Amino acid sequence: MINKELLGILCCPLCKSDLELVEENKILICSKCNEKYEVVNDIPIMLPGEYEKKKNSIASK
Numbered sequence: 264m265i266n267k268e269l270l271g272i273l274c275c276p277l278c279k280s281d282l283e284l285v286e287e288n289k290i291l292i293c294s295k296c297n298e299k300y301e302v303v304n305d306i307p308i309m310l311p312g313e314y315e316k317k318k319n320s321i322a323s324k
């Protein structure tokens with residue numbers, strides 16, 4: 264899992280707010296704008312829209 268130190272450094276690239284880790288879904292959620300960031304192999308993918316895009320592509324199959 265992501266260590267707390269790293270989590271403390273990370274912030275939302277869109278609004279610079281703190282991120283909240285949702286361990287069961289392995290995603291980070293911005294506390295302000297609710298943007299979601301996927302965590303792959305313990306590395307957060309800090310690209311806005313990537314999580315939704317991936318989710319949608321799975322749903323459309």
Ligand SMILES: [Zn+2]
Binds near residue numbers: 277294295298
């Ligand atoms: Zn944000």
